[in-house]
Amino acid sequence: MTLNEIIRPTFLVDKQICINNIERMAQxxxxxxxxxxxxxxxxxxxxxxxxxxxxGVSAITVSSVEMAAYFAKNGxxxxxxxFPVNLPEINKINHLSSEINLNLLVENIExxxxxxxxxxxxxxxxxxxxxxxxxxxxxxxxxxxxxxxxFILKKNNSLIFRGFLSHTGHTYTAxxxxxxxxxxxxxxxxxxxxxxxxxxxxxxxxxxxxxxPSCSILNQFQDADEIxxxxxxxxxxxxxxxxxxxxxxxxxxxVCPVVARHLERSEMVxxxxxxxxxxDYVVHRKGFKDFGRIVIRKNGESVVLTDDNYVSKISQExxxxxxxxxxxxxxxxxxxVEIIPAHSCLTAQQARxxxxxxGEMLKTLNS
Amino acid sequence: MTLNEIIRPTFLVDKQICINNIERMAQxxxxxxxxxxxxxxxxxxxxxxxxxxxxGVSAITVSSVEMAAYFAKNGxxxxxxxFPVNLPEINKINHLSSEINLNLLVENIExxxxxxxxxxxxxxxxxxxxxxxxxxxxxxxxxxxxxxxxFILKKNNSLIFRGFLSHTGHTYTAxxxxxxxxxxxxxxxxxxxxxxxxxxxxxxxxxxxxxxPSCSILNQFQDADEIxxxxxxxxxxxxxxxxxxxxxxxxxxxVCPVVARHLERSEMVxxxxxxxxxxDYVVHRKGFKDFGRIVIRKNGESVVLTDDNYVSKISQExxxxxxxxxxxxxxxxxxxVEIIPAHSCLTAQQARxxxxxxGEMLKTLNS
Numbered sequence: 001m002t003l004n005e006i007i008r009p010t011f012l013v014d015k016q017i018c019i020n021n022i023e024r025m026a027q028x029x030x031x032x033x034x035x036x037x038x039x040x041x042x043x044x045x046x047x048x049x050x051x052x053x054x055x056g057v058s059a060i061t062v063s064s065v066e067m068a069a070y071f072a073k074n075g076x077x078x079x080x081x082x083f084p085v086n087l088p089e090i091n092k093i094n095h096l097s098s099e100i101n102l103n104l105l106v107e108n109i110e111x112x113x114x115x116x117x118x119x120x121x122x123x124x125x126x127x128x129x130x131x132x133x134x135x136x137x138x139x140x141x142x143x144x145x146x147x148x149x150x151f152i153l154k155k156n157n158s159l160i161f162r163g164f165l166s167h168t169g170h171t172y173t174a175x176x177x178x179x180x181x182x183x184x185x186x187x188x189x190x191x192x193x194x195x196x197x198x199x200x201x202x203x204x205x206x207x208x209x210x211x212x213p214s215c216s217i218l219n220q221f222q223d224a225d226e227i228x229x230x231x232x233x234x235x236x237x238x239x240x241x242x243x244x245x246x247x248x249x250x251x252x253x254x255v256c257p258v259v260a261r262h263l264e265r266s267e268m269v270x271x272x273x274x275x276x277x278x279x280d281y282v283v284h285r286k287g288f289k290d291f292g293r294i295v296i297r298k299n300g301e302s303v304v305l306t307d308d309n310y311v312s313k314i315s316q317e318x319x320x321x322x323x324x325x326x327x328x329x330x331x332x333x334x335x336x337v338e339i340i341p342a343h344s345c346l347t348a349q350q351a352r353x354x355x356x357x358x359g360e361m362l363k364t365l366n367s
Numbered sequence: 368m369t370l371n372e373i374i375r376p377t378f379l380v381d382k383q384i385c386i387n388n389i390e391r392m393a394q395x396x397x398x399x400x401x402x403x404x405x406x407x408x409x410x411x412x413x414x415x416x417x418x419x420x421x422x423g424v425s426a427i428t429v430s431s432v433e434m435a436a437y438f439a440k441n442g443x444x445x446x447x448x449x450f451p452v453n454l455p456e457i458n459k460i461n462h463l464s465s466e467i468n469l470n471l472l473v474e475n476i477e478x479x480x481x482x483x484x485x486x487x488x489x490x491x492x493x494x495x496x497x498x499x500x501x502x503x504x505x506x507x508x509x510x511x512x513x514x515x516x517x518f519i520l521k522k523n524n525s526l527i528f529r530g531f532l533s534h535t536g537h538t539y540t541a542x543x544x545x546x547x548x549x550x551x552x553x554x555x556x557x558x559x560x561x562x563x564x565x566x567x568x569x570x571x572x573x574x575x576x577x578x579x580p581s582c583s584i585l586n587q588f589q590d591a592d593e594i595x596x597x598x599x600x601x602x603x604x605x606x607x608x609x610x611x612x613x614x615x616x617x618x619x620x621x622v623c624p625v626v627a628r629h630l631e632r633s634e635m636v637x638x639x640x641x642x643x644x645x646x647d648y649v650v651h652r653k654g655f656k657d658f659g660r661i662v663i664r665k666n667g668e669s670v671v672l673t674d675d676n677y678v679s680k681i682s683q684e685x686x687x688x689x690x691x692x693x694x695x696x697x698x699x700x701x702x703x704v705e706i707i708p709a710h711s712c713l714t715a716q717q718a719r720x721x722x723x724x725x726g727e728m729l730k731t732l733n734s
Binding site for chain 1: 373374375408430431433450451452453454455456459474475477478481501502503536624626627628632636638641642645646647680682683684685687699700701703712713716717
């Protein structure tokens with residue numbers, strides 16, 4: 001299938017840009033002497049996963065048991081599920097850890113106790129530390145609970161305590177590079193305190209960190225042992241607005257047919273809505289919700305329109321575009337436009353397959 | 368499968384509530400002497416579609432060619448695609464209209480011209496009128512374009528002009544019942560002007576309207592010939608906040624495992640995020656984003672918690688709940704809570720199957 005054959009909203013992936021993004025991050029991890037354990041929740045595709053192998057990647061991160069099973073089936077033998085362990089799936093977890101090296105995340109005593117009772121095969125466990133994002137995890141200063149969890153885990157010989165894992169998600173809301181750097185460094189200091197304290201008893205205790213903003217702009221990660229960025233393989237408008245990638249590093253677009261044009265209000269409507277792009281948005285510099293930037297093809301060239309042109313509203317199948325009058329000559333009902341998504345992970349997640357710019361169809365977990 | 372066997376985020380449908388909602392709306396349409404052409408984009412399930420047949424429904428509305436093909440395959444022979452015709456799918460449209468009674472939506476001259484050239488089998492066409500929602504459609508006063516479109520359509524004998532269709536989507540942002548009524552009545556007056564004008568030449572010209580808010584509270588629809596509500600089969604928190612349904616009319620919930628509890632900040636975290644609930648929200652009376660209300664099971668009974676308890680943040684797989692301290696005794700890590708979604712259409716759309724409270728698994732377009 002080629003671009004010209006697109007008749008419905010289609011998630012388009014530029015493989016070469018992805019490869020460049022993977023190579024850059026793999027190289028950075030190597031120079032910084034940390035394990036590169038990329039998060040595969042962004043692409044959720046076995047074929048894209050394979051692109052990472054050429055750069056020496058053999059350990060990955062996922063966000064659900066289902067996703068772990070999908071990638072295990074596709075030959076990945078070292079997987080961390082970076083989501084607080086979902087206890088009702090314990091049988092699936094035991095099955096998985098009988099087949100691959102599986103790491104789980106624990107952030108409370110209830111989960112540790114349940115794992116102690118139920119885990120039947122060798123399984124790694126990271127304790128989730130909240131370094132400021134306030135979503136999940138124990139405070140680094142909560143040594144009492146950390147001690148208790150380690151004590152409980154030790155009672156089951158199949159449970160191997162690996163170390164401390166954190167997701168510095170508050171880098172996404174930083175206002176500039178220095179805030180990103182400050183938030184990651186603050187997290188690393190907190191995690192080092194724990195590593196220093198526990199390395200007497202557990203000499204192999206690890207620190208695992210990794211969000212795309214900080215991993216994109218930092219080159220050194222202090223005492224971290226591994227990084228787990230995910231979004232960087234595609235990047236998106238959120239990352240561009242945060243200043244951690246260039247527009248030309250964004251590897252994905254949603255190609256959408258145009259169904260209506262309303263010059264009197266500088267608007268067009270595309271077949272491409274919340275069920276394709278998701279309802280995630282960035283805040284436009286003028287304060288509006290911005291669900292995506294517009295790209296058109298002109299004389300065979302891809303042209304990114306100025307940021308006065310953007311997806312301004314979104315409903316189930318409809319996307320409303322603000323389009324400046326001078327572009328109405330280039331965009332026709334029945335023609336295609338391309339949208340740079342606000343959030344590539346959620347846009348990818350809603351596609352049942354991806355099309356590459358080379359015309360290859362890629363399957364995903366949702367195919 | 369039963370409720371107790373749920374191990375992942377699961378879309379739960381109460382069939383009896385759906386049946387009640389369908390019956391009420393079918394009865395209302397009958398009393399008001401309008402055709403009931405429900406919108407099936409809300410449930411997208413062949414099995415739920417079948418529940419409508421007992422109430423005499425034989426004509427339906429969908430929002431894409433793909434959805435039309437799905438329901439045609441499942442025995443629906445009279446389908447309106449209530450979305451501006453997507454011209455790149457013209458071959459699929461011709462194929463469909465060779466098999467069923469298909470109606471399309473046209474809102475511009477380009478689309479009319481393309482259909483005139485390309486349509487090969489008898490196909491109905493409604494002209495989309497914008498009655499104030501400002502998403503798609505021609506202004507009712509734009510008789511020049513309406514005339515032109517009708518003139519173009521007449522050049523292809525397979526194209527049958529059916530009438531005028533409008534979606535009064537601005538009832539969703541009304542502040543009270545009188546605003547909903549006022550907006551629908553305003554739309555009906557505009558559409559009647561057109562009907563009166565064109566009925567000399569087209570005695571069968573129709574008016575098609577239908578959004579869930581107005582169809583839920585009005586009992587008469589003036590000169591409308593059909594109503595097309597969709598959301599009412601499930602309802603949701605948006606409709607409840609708008610005052611057009613009761614909590615007990617909401618037929619769906621997302622059942623989610625709890626993975627973390629943080630009493631110090633009155634928060635819990637569930638496995639259930641944007642990829643399950645979508646990022647749609649209602650505005651909580653205190654001004655916050657509210658992605659869903661919380662329901663727990665207590666002594667076998669379903670208990671809707673007060674609105675101080677709600678889904679306050681959402682990311683890819685995580686949902687963060689605000690939970691008042693007094694409920695911490697009832698909700699455990701590894702246990703389940705149920706979420707009344709802000710927007711049932713988008714939540715349903717992301718599920719690969721539905722579970723009914725009777726333990727039946729329902730397939731959908733996305734299965």
